[in-house]
Amino acid sequence: xxxxxxxxxxxxxxxxxxxxxxxxxxxxxxxxxxxxxxxxxxxxxxxxxxxxxxxxxxxxxxxxxxxxxxxxxxxxxxxxxxxxxxxxxxxxxxxxxxxxxxxxxxxxxxxxxxxxxxxxxxxxxxxxxxxxxxxxxxxxxxxxxxxxxxxxxxxxxxxxxxxxxxxxxxxxxxxxxxxxxxxxxxxxxxxxxxxxxxxxxxxxxxxxxxxxxxxxxxxxxxxxxxxxxxxxxxxxxxxxxxxxxxxxxxxxxxxxxxxxxxxxxxxxxxxxxxxxxxxxxxxxxxxxxxxxxxxxxxxxxxxxxxxxxxxxxxxxxxxxxxxxxxxxxxxxxxxxxxxxxxxxxxxxxxxxxxxxxxxxxxxxxxxxxxxxxxxxxxxxxxxxxxxxxxxxxxxxxxxxxxxxxxxxxxxxxxxxxxxxxxxxxxxxxxxxxxxxxxxxxxxxxxxxxxxxxxxxxxxxxxxxxxxxxxxxxxxxxxxxxxxxxxxxxxxxxxxxxxxxxxxxxx
Amino acid sequence: xxxxxxxxxxxxxxxxxxxxxxxxxxxxxxxxxxxxxxxxxxxxxxxxxxxxxxxxxxxxxxxxxxxxxxxxxxxxxxxxxxxxxxxxxxxxxxxxxxxxxxxxxxxxxxxxxxxxxxxxxxxxxxxxxxxxxxxxxxxxxxxxxxxxxxxxxxxxxxxxxxxxxxxxxxxxxxxxxxxxxxxxxxxxxxxxxxxxxxxxxxxxxxxxxxxxxxxxxxxxxxxxxxxxxxxxxxxxxxxxxxxxxxxxxxxxxxxxxxxxxxxxxxxxxxxxxxxxxxxxxxxxxxxxxxxxxxxxxxxxxxxxxxxxxxxxxxxxxxxxxxxxxxxxxxxxxxxxxxxxxxxxxxxxxxxxxxxxxxxxxxxxxxxxxxxxxxxxxxxxxxxxxxxxxxxxxxxxxxxxxxxxxxxxxxxxxxxxxxxxxxxxxxxxxxxxxxxxxxxxxxxxxxxxxxxxxxxxxxxxxxxxxxx
Numbered sequence: 001x002x003x004x005x006x007x008x009x010x011x012x013x014x015x016x017x018x019x020x021x022x023x024x025x026x027x028x029x030x031x032x033x034x035x036x037x038x039x040x041x042x043x044x045x046x047x048x049x050x051x052x053x054x055x056x057x058x059x060x061x062x063x064x065x066x067x068x069x070x071x072x073x074x075x076x077x078x079x080x081x082x083x084x085x086x087x088x089x090x091x092x093x094x095x096x097x098x099x100x101x102x103x104x105x106x107x108x109x110x111x112x113x114x115x116x117x118x119x120x121x122x123x124x125x126x127x128x129x130x131x132x133x134x135x136x137x138x139x140x141x142x143x144x145x146x147x148x149x150x151x152x153x154x155x156x157x158x159x160x161x162x163x164x165x166x167x168x169x170x171x172x173x174x175x176x177x178x179x180x181x182x183x184x185x186x187x188x189x190x191x192x193x194x195x196x197x198x199x200x201x202x203x204x205x206x207x208x209x210x211x212x213x214x215x216x217x218x219x220x221x222x223x224x225x226x227x228x229x230x231x232x233x234x235x236x237x238x239x240x241x242x243x244x245x246x247x248x249x250x251x252x253x254x255x256x257x258x259x260x261x262x263x264x265x266x267x268x269x270x271x272x273x274x275x276x277x278x279x280x281x282x283x284x285x286x287x288x289x290x291x292x293x294x295x296x297x298x299x300x301x302x303x304x305x306x307x308x309x310x311x312x313x314x315x316x317x318x319x320x321x322x323x324x325x326x327x328x329x330x331x332x333x334x335x336x337x338x339x340x341x342x343x344x345x346x347x348x349x350x351x352x353x354x355x356x357x358x359x360x361x362x363x364x365x366x367x368x369x370x371x372x373x374x375x376x377x378x379x380x381x382x383x384x385x386x387x388x389x390x391x392x393x394x395x396x397x398x399x400x401x402x403x404x405x406x407x408x409x410x411x412x413x414x415x416x417x418x419x420x421x422x423x424x425x426x427x428x429x430x431x432x433x434x435x436x437x438x439x440x441x442x443x444x445x446x447x448x449x450x451x452x453x454x455x456x457x458x459x460x461x462x463x464x465x466x467x468x469x470x471x472x473x474x475x476x477x478x479x480x481x482x483x484x485x486x487x488x489x490x491x492x493x494x495x496x497x498x499x500x501x502x503x504x505x506x
Numbered sequence: 507x508x509x510x511x512x513x514x515x516x517x518x519x520x521x522x523x524x525x526x527x528x529x530x531x532x533x534x535x536x537x538x539x540x541x542x543x544x545x546x547x548x549x550x551x552x553x554x555x556x557x558x559x560x561x562x563x564x565x566x567x568x569x570x571x572x573x574x575x576x577x578x579x580x581x582x583x584x585x586x587x588x589x590x591x592x593x594x595x596x597x598x599x600x601x602x603x604x605x606x607x608x609x610x611x612x613x614x615x616x617x618x619x620x621x622x623x624x625x626x627x628x629x630x631x632x633x634x635x636x637x638x639x640x641x642x643x644x645x646x647x648x649x650x651x652x653x654x655x656x657x658x659x660x661x662x663x664x665x666x667x668x669x670x671x672x673x674x675x676x677x678x679x680x681x682x683x684x685x686x687x688x689x690x691x692x693x694x695x696x697x698x699x700x701x702x703x704x705x706x707x708x709x710x711x712x713x714x715x716x717x718x719x720x721x722x723x724x725x726x727x728x729x730x731x732x733x734x735x736x737x738x739x740x741x742x743x744x745x746x747x748x749x750x751x752x753x754x755x756x757x758x759x760x761x762x763x764x765x766x767x768x769x770x771x772x773x774x775x776x777x778x779x780x781x782x783x784x785x786x787x788x789x790x791x792x793x794x795x796x797x798x799x800x801x802x803x804x805x806x807x808x809x810x811x812x813x814x815x816x817x818x819x820x821x822x823x824x825x826x827x828x829x830x831x832x833x834x835x836x837x838x839x840x841x842x843x844x845x846x847x848x849x850x851x852x853x854x855x856x857x858x859x860x861x862x863x864x865x866x867x868x869x870x871x872x873x874x875x876x877x878x879x880x881x882x883x884x885x886x887x888x889x890x891x892x893x894x895x896x897x898x899x900x901x902x903x904x905x906x907x908x909x910x911x912x913x914x915x916x917x918x919x920x921x922x923x924x925x926x927x928x929x930x931x932x933x934x935x936x937x938x939x940x941x942x943x944x945x946x947x948x949x950x951x952x953x954x955x956x957x958x959x960x961x962x963x964x965x966x967x968x969x970x971x972x973x
Contacts, residue, residue: 001643005889012882013530019874020533110870117874388535388610396529403522 006144011125014151017393018120022113022161025385032102036384038112038164039102040068041080042094048077049084050097053248057259062097071262074245075199079169083115116160116168124172125151127179128356135182135322136360145404150356152400154393155349155374162386165346170200171353177210178329178357182322186214186230187237194241201263205336205350209328212313216320268342270297274470275345276376276477277338278304284471301341308335308485315493323361327492329354334485338478345380348373362416362491363407368442369484371398375449376477378456379470387457398446411435420490445480452476519642520631520651524624527655528617531665535613538869543612543668544602545569546581547595553578554585554596558760562770566598572773575757576702584615616664616672623676627654629683630840646843649890653839654679658860658883659832662876667866671829674704675836682809682837690722694746698753705774706830709819713811718746721808810960813838817855817953828866831859831949842891849891850901851955854910857884858948861913864921865938873921909948916944 028036047070051062056077059065070077087094094100094108132147160168173196180189193210197203214234221227249255270289271280279301282288288297312331316324333351337343352373359366374394381390401407413422418434425432452472461468548567556564561571561578571578585596592607594600631647642648664672681696697714700707723746725737761770816833835856842852860880867876891901902910920937924930 001889001893005885008885009882012878012885016530016875016878016882017533019878020530020537023536023871107870389533392529392532396526399522399525399529403518 003140003144006141007129007147010144010148010151011129014125014148015117015121017152017396018117018157018161019113021157021386021389021393022116024162024389026109026112026162026164027384029385030104034067035102036164041164041166042103042108042112043068043101044070044077044080045084045087046095046097046100048081049088049095054252054255057249057255057262065262067101069262071265073198073201073259073263074249075195076166079119079166079199086115087111112164113161116164116166119166120160120168120172124168124175127172127175131175131179131182131357132360134179135357138360142360142405146360149359149397149401149405152393152397153352153356153370153374154390154397155352155370155377157393158374158381158386158389159346159349159377162389163346163380163384167200167346167349170196170203171349172196173199174203174206175353178325181210181213181325186217186234190214190234190237191241194238195245198242198245202347202350205333205340205347206329206354208309208313208332209316209325212316212328213320213325216317219317220320265342269294270301270341271343273345274379274467274474275343276348276474276481277340277343278478279339281475281478284475298341301339304339305335308339308489312489312492324492326354326357327488330358330488331485331492334481334488338481338485345377348376359401359405363401363405364411364438364442365416365484365487367398367401367405367407368445369480370401371446372449372477372480372484375453376473376481378453378473382456391453408439411439417491420494448476519648520628523651523655527661528620531613531617531620531661534661534665534875535610537666537875538867538872539604539609539666539668540866541569543604543609546612546668546670547603547608548598548601549573549578549581550585550588551596551598551600553582554588555598559764559766562761562766562773564598567601570773572776574702574705574774575761575770576699577704580703587611587615612668613665616668616670619670619673620664620676623660623672623679624655626676626679626683627651629687630654630679633683633686633840634843643890644893646894649894650839650843652886652890653842654836656883656886657832657836657839658856658879659829659835659863661879662863662867663829663832666872666875669829671832674700674707675832677703678707678833679836679840682812682840685717685808690718691745691749694718695749695753698750702753702757707833709830710812710815710833713808713815717808717811719743722746807960809837809841810956813841814953814956814960817949817956821949821953828859828862831862835859843894846895846898846901847955847959849895850906851952851959853887853891853902854906854948854955855952856887857910857913858945858952860884861917862941862945862949864917865941877917912944916940 026036026038028034028039047056047063051060055063057065057070059069063069084095090111091107094103094111128150129147132143132150136143136146138146156167156171159165173192177189177191177193177196180186180192182189190210193203193206197207215231218227218231218234221230243250246256246259249259271277271283274280279288279297292300309332312328312335316328330351333354337347337351352370355366355369355373371394374390374397378390381387413435416435416438418438421434425434452469456469456473459469465471544567548569549571552561552564552571564570588596588611591611592605594605595603595608595611597603627650631650634646634650636647637645660672660675663669677696677700681693681700684690684693684696694714697707697711701711723739723743724735725739725742758767758770761767813834816830816837820830820834835852838848838852838855841848843849860883864876864880867873895901920941924937929936
C-alpha cells in the first residue's frame with residue numbers, strides 16, 4: 001500500500017481517537033463558582049474580545065484577575081482573541097462581558113473542542129509526521145508506525161481534548177523548532193521555538209537545550225566570523241520575534257512588568273496540589289513547605305535543578321548533534337519538572353514530547369515513560385471524569401507500541417543503552433541479565449500502576465488520610481521519574497554516538 | 507542492529523486488528539445513541555421481569571418485542587449480567603432509563619458480542635486463496651479482515667446508533683464459511699439459528715434453500731454441470747430438514763405450546779405496514795433465474811446470489827431500513843478480495859451505501875466521527891484493493907470515479923451549506939431526499955452489474971472451493 005494512504009489512515013485514526021475523547025467531560029464541568037481550565041479559556045476569549053489590549057493583564061473593574069486572570073504570554077491572548085471572533089459569529093452570548101461567566105452548553109462545548117482540533121491539525125500533527133519522515137530510521141512502514149504511536153500518546157490527548165487545554169500549540173511549535181534545527185534551518189527553528197515560548201512560558205523548560213545546541217553549533221563553526229555571525233543572526237531572530245509578540249505591551253514600561261508578574265507568580269510557593277516531583281514527595285516525609293523559609297526553598301530548588309541540568313547541557317554544548325539535543329531536552333525538562341518551583345502535573349507533557357522523539361531508538365523505555373506520565377496525571381483525570389478514556393487510550397497505546405514497534409523484542413542490552421549499568425554490575429554481578437531485569441521491572445511497574453488506578457477508583461480512602469491515593473500516585477510516579485532521569489542522563493553522557501544516526505544530524 | 511518488521515507472527519495481526527477496533531468501540535461508548543438503545547433496554551427489562559408467556563404481549567413501552575424468540579432468550583441471558591451494573595434498567599416502567607452504568611453495560615454487550623463476528627471473519631479468511639510471500643498489507647486475508655472488522659457501516663450502526671448487527675452478521679458469515687468448508691450441516695444449523703434471531707434474514711433464505719437443495723442434496727453433477735437427478739440424496743434432505751425444523755421448534759416451541767403463535771407472528775410481521783406484498787417479489791426474480799439455469803452453482807455463485815437477494819430486497823422491499831444494505835455489503839467483501847470485477851462493484855456499492863448511512867447520525871457532535879471513519883474505510887478499501895489487483899488496469903472507470911467524487915459536494919451542500927440557507931425551514935427534507943436519490947443511482951448500478959455478473963459467471967467454470 002502506498003505511503004500516503006498509510007499516513008492518511010494513521011492521521012484519521014488519531015483524529016477519531018481525539019474527537020471521541022472530546023465527547024467526555026472537561027475540567028470544572030458544572031462546578032460553579034470557579035469551574036476549571038475550560039472556563040478559563042472561555043473567559044480569556046471574553047476578556048481579549050471585549051477589553052483593550054492594555055487592560056488584559058491588569059486588575060480593573062472589568063477584568064477581575066482573581067477570576068482566571070490571564071497568566072500565559074501574549075500569543076495565548078491573541079489566539080483567544082481569534083477564537084473569540086469566531087465565537088461571536090456563532091453565538092454572541094458565549095463571549096458577553098460578565099454575562100457569559102460560567103456559560104455551559106452543548107454547542108459551546110462543540111465549538112471549544114473544535115478549536116482544539118483545528119490547531120492540532122494545523123500545528124502539531126504535521127510536525128509529528130514531518131519529524132517521523134525526516135528523522136526516523138527504518139522502512140517507511142516503521143516511520144508510519146512511529147508516527148502513529150506518537151499521535152496516540154494518551155497524556156496529550158486526555159489533557160487537550162479532555163481536561164481542555166491547548167498544549168498541542170506550544171508543543172507543536174516547539175516540535176517545529178526541533179525540526180528546524182534538525183534540518184539545519186536554525187533561523188526557522190529559533191523562530192518557531194520563540195513562538196512556542198511566547199505561547200506558554202513553561203516552554204522555558206526546553207530553552208536551555210535549544211540555547212546550548214545553537215551555541216555549540218556556532219562554536220563548532222568557529223567563534224570568529226562564521227560562527228559569530230550565525231549567533232548574531234539567531235539572536236536577532238529571537239529578539240525580533242519577541243518584540244513582535246510583545247509589541248502592544250511595549251508602549252508603557254508598566255505593561256511588560258505586569259505581564260511578567262502574571263507569568264511568574266513567585267509568591268505562590270514551592271508546589272500546589274499533588275504533583276509527582278521531589279518537593280511534593282519529600283513533603284510526605286518531612287514537611288519542608290513549613291520547615292524551610294521561602295528563601296531556602298528557592299535556593300534549594302535552584303541548586304538541585306542546576307545540578308541536574310548542568311551535565312546534560314555541557315555535554316550538548318560540546319557535542320551538538322540531534323541525538324544529544326533530544327536527550328538534553330528530555331533531561332533538562334525532567335530536571336525542571338522534578339526540582340523546580342511551582343510545578344504542575346501537566347508540565348510532564350513538556351518531558352513527554354522529547355521522549356516521543358526517541359521512541360524509535362528506545363521504544364521500550366519511551367513507552368514506559370509515556371505510560372507513567374499519563375498515570376501521574378490520574379488524580380486530575382479522575383477529577384475531570386475521564387476514567388474511561390484514560391483506561392482505553394492507555395491500554396491501546398501500550399498495546400500498539402509493544403506490537404507495532406516491537407518494543408519487547410528490541411530490548412537487548414545494547415539497544416537499551418545500558419552501558420553504565422553494565423559497567424557497574426560487571427565487577428560484582430557479571431552474570432546478571434540486565435535486559436531481562438528491565439523487562440520484569442517494566443511489567444511489574446505497569447501492574448503497580450494498574451492496581452493503584454483500580455484502587456483509586458473503586459476503594460474509599462481511610463477517613464484519616466483522604467488524600468491517600470493521589471499521594472500514592474504522586475510518590476510512585478516520582479520514584480519512576482527519578483529512575484528515568486538517571487537513565488536518560490546515563491544514555492546521554494555515557495554512550496558514544498551511534499554511527500547510523502550520524503548521517504541524520506548536522 | 508535490526509529494525510524488526512512489526513508483524514512477524516503469522517496470526518498476530520488478526521488479533522491486533524480485532525483488539526484495535528475494540529479499543530475504538532470503547533472510546534465511542536459515550537457517543538450519541540438512538541432510540542434503538544431504549545428498544546433493547548426495554549427488551550432486557552421485559553425478558554428479565556416478566557414470565558415467558560407475557561413477552562410478546564407486553565406493551566407498556568411503544569418498543570414491543572418484534573424479533574424472533576431466540577433473540578429474546580439472548581436478551582434474557584444478557585439481563586442476568588445487567589443486574590450487576592444497574593438493577594434499575596431491568597424495571598419495565600423505567601422508560602428511557604439511561605444511567606451511565608446502563609449505557610456502559612449495553613455498549614459493552616455489543617462490543618463483547620462482536621467476538622462472534624471476529625471468529626466468523628477468521629473462519630472466512632480460511633476460505634480464501636492465500637498468496638504466500640506477499641507482504642502483510644497486500645494479503646487478501648488481511649484486506650478482508652480489515653474490510654469486515656473495521657466496516658464503517660457496522661461501526662456506526664452498532665456502536666453509535668446502537669444495534670447488535672455485528673453479532674448477527676457473525677452468525678451469517680460463520681454459516682457461509684461452514685458452507686465453504688463443506689460442513690453443510692453446521693452451515694444450515696447456523697442459518698436456522700440466524701433466522702430465529704432476526705427474521706430479516708428471510709430475504710436471503712431462498713438463496714440458501716436453493717443452494718443446499720442443488721449442491722448438497724444432489725450429491726453429484728454431470729460433467730457439463732447439469733443436474734444428475736438420480737443422485738438425489740433423501741437422507742441429506744431429511745437431515746437438513748430435521749436440523750432446520752428442530753431449531754425452529756426450540757425457538758418457537760414454548761410459544762406454540764402456549765398457543766401464542768399468531769401473536770408472535772403478528773409482532774414479527776406487522777402486516778399493517780404493507781411488508782407482505784413486496785417482500786417476496788425480488789426473491790421470486792432471484793429464484794426464477796437460478797431455477798432457470800441448469801448449471802452448477804459455484805461457491806462464488808452462491809455468494810453472488812446471496813448478495814443479489816439481499817440487494818434486491820433492499821431495493822424493492824417495503825419498509826426497508828437503510829441499515830439493511832449491510833446484508834449485501836458484508837458478503838460482497840468476501841467476493842471483492844477474490845475477483846477484480848467484484849472489487850470494482852464492491853467499491854461502488856460500499857462507498858455509496860456507507861454514505862447513505864450518514865443521515866442516521868444527524869448530531870453535530872458525531873459529524874467529525876462519521877467523516878473520519880468514512881474516509882478511513884474508503885481510503886483503505888480503495889488503496890488495498892488497487893494494490894491487490896494492480897495488474898489489469900483501474901478498478902473503477904472514470905464515470906464511476908466521478909459519481910463517487912460527487913458525494914463530496916453532496917455532503918458539503920446537505921450538511922454545511924443547505925442548513926444556512928432560507929430553504930432549510932420550508933423544505934427541511936430536501937437534503938435527505940437528495941441523498942437518497944443520489945445513492946439510489948449508485949446502488950441500482952451495482953445491483954445491475956451484479957446481476958449481469960451472475961448471469962455470465964456460469965460460463966466461466968474455473969476451479970472452485972466447493973466439491
